Structures are given as C-alpha cells and as structure tokens.
Amino acid sequence: MTFRHKHILGIEQLSKEDIGFILDTADSFKEINSREIKKVPTLRGKTIINLFFEASTRTRTSFEIAGKRLSADTINITASSSSVVKGETLEDTAKNIEAMRPDIIVMRHAASGACDYLAKRVDCSIINAGDGAHEHPSQALLDMLTIRQHKGRIEGLKVAIVGDITHSRVARSNLYGLTRMGAEVRLAGPGTMMPPGIERLGAKVYHDMNQAIEGADVVMMLRIQLERQGKTLLPTLREYAKFYGLNTQNLQLAAPDALVMHPGPVNRGVELSSYVADGIQSVILDQVENGVAVRMALLYLVLGGEQAE
Amino acid sequence: MATIILDQPGVGRALTRIAHEILERNKGTTDVVLIGIRTGGDHLAAMLQERIAQIEGETLPLGILDITMYRDDIGTRTNLAIGKTDIPFPLDGKNVVLVDDVLYTGRTIRAAMDSLMDLGRPKSIQLAVLIDRGHRELPIRPDFIGRNVPTSREELIETEFNEKNQPVEVRLVKK
Numbered sequence: 001m002t003f004r005h006k007h008i009l010g011i012e013q014l015s016k017e018d019i020g021f022i023l024d025t026a027d028s029f030k031e032i033n034s035r036e037i038k039k040v041p042t043l044r045g046k047t048i049i050n051l052f053f054e055a056s057t058r059t060r061t062s063f064e065i066a067g068k069r070l071s072a073d074t075i076n077i078t079a080s081s082s083s084v085v086k087g088e089t090l091e092d093t094a095k096n097i098e099a100m101r102p103d104i105i106v107m108r109h110a111a112s113g114a115c116d117y118l119a120k121r122v123d124c125s126i127i128n129a130g131d132g133a134h135e136h137p138s139q140a141l142l143d144m145l146t147i148r149q150h151k152g153r154i155e156g157l158k159v160a161i162v163g164d165i166t167h168s169r170v171a172r173s174n175l176y177g178l179t180r181m182g183a184e185v186r187l188a189g190p191g192t193m194m195p196p197g198i199e200r201l202g203a204k205v206y207h208d209m210n211q212a213i214e215g216a217d218v219v220m221m222l223r224i225q226l227e228r229q230g231k232t233l234l235p236t237l238r239e240y241a242k243f244y245g246l247n248t249q250n251l252q253l254a255a256p257d258a259l260v261m262h263p264g265p266v267n268r269g270v271e272l273s274s275y276v277a278d279g280i281q282s283v284i285l286d287q288v289e290n291g292v293a294v295r296m297a298l299l300y301l302v303l304g305g306e307q308a309e
Numbered sequence: 310m311a312t313i314i315l316d317q318p319g320v321g322r323a324l325t326r327i328a329h330e331i332l333e334r335n336k337g338t339t340d341v342v343l344i345g346i347r348t349g350g351d352h353l354a355a356m357l358q359e360r361i362a363q364i365e366g367e368t369l370p371l372g373i374l375d376i377t378m379y380r381d382d383i384g385t386r387t388n389l390a391i392g393k394t395d396i397p398f399p400l401d402g403k404n405v406v407l408v409d410d411v412l413y414t415g416r417t418i419r420a421a422m423d424s425l426m427d428l429g430r431p432k433s434i435q436l437a438v439l440i441d442r443g444h445r446e447l448p449i450r451p452d453f454i455g456r457n458v459p460t461s462r463e464e465l466i467e468t469e470f471n472e473k474n475q476p477v478e479v480r481l482v483k484k
Contacts, residue, residue: 003389021390028375028391037427040378070378300378304389 003301007119007126010135011176019177023145026290026297032069033292042300043072046103051093052129053079053109058264058288059129059138063106066295072103090114091121098122103303107131125302133167139263140173142294144181146287147218150259155182160212160254161203162244163222163271164193164233170263171222175201188212189222189244192233209244216254220261221246221271237270247273251281259283314458314466315479320439323455324353327437328360330453335404338367340432342403346421347375347392349410352474353439357408372396374407379420400429406453410468410479412438415449440479442466 001021005013014022032040048067052060060076067074077097088096090109097105104125107115112132119126130136148154159178165171165187178185179202187198188206199205206212213219224240234240246260260272260282268274276282315323335341338361345354351373362368377391407421422434437453442460458481460466465482 001390025389025391028377028393031393031395032378035428040427041423042378042380042383300383300391301389304383 011173026293029293029296041071043070046072048074048104049102050076051107062291135173136169140177142291145290157183157217159218160186160216161220162188166195186212214253218259311480311482320476327453342370344372346409350408354408370398376420379424400431405431405434411466412441415445415447
C-alpha cells in the first residue's frame with residue numbers, strides 16, 4: 001500500500017490499513033535493532049529535530065535512537081534550553097527552527113493541539129510525541145505492536161485501560177487505535193479521572209476496576225501523574241492503589257495469559273505492585289524495545305509520504 | 310504485448326547450469342552461502358540450494374536479504390513497504406552468492422552489497438542472476454547468468470512465481 005501521511009499528529013487520522021502498515025514496517029525494523037551494527041543508511045542526510053517543551057527521557061531518547069539508527073542527524077532541543085523561556089511564541093520558535101531546514105520535527109508540548117497548529121504553519125513533517133491530554137500516537141502504536149507480537153492479533157481482544165483517563169493522551173490514542181483495529185476497550189478509573197461521554201468513542205466505562213479487568217487479554221495501567229493532577233483528584237495514593245492498583249490478586253481476574261502493560265515510568269506500589277511489574281505477564285520492557293522500531297517506522301514513512309501528499 | 314523469454318523448464322535448466330557453475334567456481338561447497346534478494350531472488354536462491362544439494366549432497370546455508378532500507382530513492386517512491394532480512398548465520402569469511410531474478414541498473418545490487426557489508430565481512434561476494442537485461446548505471450557485473458536479454462528501457466521483465474514460489478515463466482513486456 002501507499003502511505004500518504006506527511007505528518008503523524010494522532011491515531012485519530014490513521015485508518016486501520018495505515019496502522020497495520022506502520023506495525024508491519026516496524027516489525028521489519030526490529031530486525032535491525034537485533035544486529036551487531038544497528039544502523040542502516042535509509043535517512044542519510046536528513047535532519048530530525050526533537051523539540052521537547054515538556055520533560056521526557058524515554059520518548060525523546062527513543063526517537064533519537066530511532067533517527068540515529070536510520071543515519072539521520074538528530075538534534076534535541078528542550079524547553080529549558082530554548083528561547084521559550086525568553087518569551088518566544090511556539091510559532092516563532094518553529095519558524096526559526098524551520099529556517100534551519102530540518103526534514104522532520106518531533107514535538108512534545110503541554111498544550112493539546114500544539115502539533116496540529118504547527119503542522120499548518122511549517123513545511124517539514126511533524127510527528128506528535130505527546131501534546132497535552134490529546135494524543136501520543138507513537139506510544140499507542142508501540143503498545144499495539146507489543147500486543148500483536150504477543151497475541152498474534154489485536155482484533156477481538158479485550159483490553160482494559162486503568163487509571164487517569166481524562167488526562168491521559170496514551171489512553172486516548174490507544175482508544176482510537178485499538179477500537180479501530182477491532183479490539184474491545186474497557187476503561188476504568190475514579191470518577192474524578194473519567195471524562196464524561198468517553199463511551200461515545202466506543203469504549204465501555206467501569207468505575208470498578210475488577211469488572212473491567214475480568215477476562216481481559218490485556219491490562220494497560222496508566223501512570224498517575226503525581227507532578228500534575230495527582231494531588232487534587234485523589235484523596236490519597238494509598239487509597240488509589242487499593243482500588244485502582246494492579247496486584248497479584250486482582251490480576252487473577254484477567255485471562256490467565258493476560259499481558260500487563262504500562263507506558264512508564266511506573267510508580268511502583270501505586271499503579272502496579274512490584275511483583276506484577278516484574279512478573280512474567282509484564283511486557284513493559286518489550287514496549288520500550290518496540291518503541292524504537294515504531295519510531296523508526298514513523299520517521300521512514302513520513303519522509304516517503306512527503307511526495308505523495 | 311508480452312514475449313515469453315523463459316518457460317518453467319527453461320528456468321529449471323538455467324538454474325541447474327548456474328548451480329554447476331557455482332560449484333565449479335568455488336571448488337565445492339566449503340564456505341559458500343546463498344543469499345536471495347527479496348522478492349524473487351529469495352525464491353530462486355531456495356531453488357539453487359535444492360539443485361546444489363541434489364548435485365553435491367550438501368545443503369548450503371540460505372539467507373534472505375531485504376534491501377529497501379539501503380535504497381537511494383526514498384522520497385521519490387510511493388511504495389514504502391519493507392520486508393525482513395533473515396540471515397541466520399555469520400557472513401564473516403564466507404563466499405556469498407547473491408541471487409536476484411533480474412539485473413538492470415545495478416542499484417539493487419549496490420544496495421545489497423552495502424547491506425551485506427553492514428552484516429559482516431564476507432570473503433567474497435558473487436552475483437547470480439536469472440536475467441541480465443543490460444542498462445547498467447553502476448560498474449556491476451554478474452558472475453552467473455541464466456540468460457542475457459538485450460532490452461530497451463521501455464520494456465519490462467516480469468518473473469511470475471506460482472503459490473509455491475516456483476517460477477512459472479519470465480516475460481518481456483512492452484510498457
């Protein structure tokens with residue numbers, strides 16, 4: 001098939017065929033990551049700027065490694081070292097970066113829709129690495145790749161997503177992607193963390209976590225963002241862990257071979273008990289490994305898609 | 310309009326001859342490995358492996374190479390599908406016989422050689438092709454050729470494989 005997306009702004013814009021094609025491409029890139037020399041010349045001479053207005057180690061490093069394994073020149077710009085702290089607008093920052101002629105800008109921003117805004121104003125490709133509470137497409141794609149790799153399919157699986165649904169861009173992107181690929185998505189979380197009307201996007205909503213994970217093939221736990229809304233939306237972490245934490249007891253409600261996933265970093269003892277986080281059903285490190293392959297696929301495909309746009 | 314260049318028995322005879330030539334050139338099977346370029350070359354490499362096993366009683370290691378990531382035309386292509394490279398043995402010190410169905414500009418072979426060099430340090434790389442249609446853009450020359458077919462740039466060579474990956478026929482098609 002032909003990939004015709006110049007930008008990757010969200011899973012919402014991707015069809016089932018697009019997602020399948022990205023996952024197949026990522027699957028092929030995984031082979032490179034297992035080689036002794038983990039580098040191919042595919043994007044030689046291309047420049048990728050990782051523009052991160054929010055703190056991130058995992059995603060930024062993953063994109064940086066992905067770019068370098070494809071022989072692109074990757075440059076990291078973080079908010080603290082950019083002119084944003086001097087009061088420059090997002091558009092000015094982007095225009096200045098664009099004047100340096102990058103081929104791709106990978107951007108993370110605290111404002112939902114920031115990537116979309118930028119994509120309309122610059123000529124190069126934009127890849128969303130997380131925008132506010134909107135989308136985190138590469139995370140959802142690596143989650144889907146991990147599920148497909150372990151289960152052989154996505155269609156027909158029961159996937160429970162547990163935690164702060166309202167503020168989770170990971171949950172939103174996964175909800176779009178998994179339902180599009182034919183999975184049944186169940187959402188569970190405290191009432192303060194469940195957006196009203198989310199079931200209109202095709203999910204089943206539960207307030208009792210145990211009901212949501214009963215018979216689930218995948219249990220995806222979300223991170224409680226202690227640095228943001230944790231203090232105002234939760235009485236105590238201990239109470240959250242009691243009602244919405246995954247441990248060896250409630251995990252038994254899920255299918256016997258259920259996968260345990262988490263986008264990281266894990267608050268041990270809150271979302272996951274250490275025993276579950278390190279247990280045989282946990283695929284958290286596979287998610288990290290697949291992240292590089294998925295990001296390589298995205299970088300490769302958006303540049304190829306440029307001409308066809 | 311299509312002209313059949315090789316039918317199924319014709320392909321079989323060409324591969325048998327190439328198998329003998331590979332054995333003669335390498336004085337047997339020691340340190341010889343076959344690597345087919347996806348897609349087409351991989352099927353032919355598997356057939357060469359069978360032929361050589363019949364002749365010499367030795368099954369050569371067989372690998373598959375996908376060269377998409379080594380191509381020099383990203384950005385001008387619309388088909389971006391890539392496949393997996395699967396070479397389950399070390400290449401160091403081996404005499405690699407690279408197998409492809411049609412040799413044209415030589416750019417695919419250049420990409421394949423770059424890819425092989427990233428995977429290891431073969432002692433030598435030899436090239437076997439079913440059809441050499443000319444029009445080289447790079448200084449690349451095959452070592453084993455099924456058939457030389459002088460073509461114009463307006464023509465295409467199509468190799469058709471059946472569901473068992475056996476070549477049915479090779480056609481010359483006017484664009």
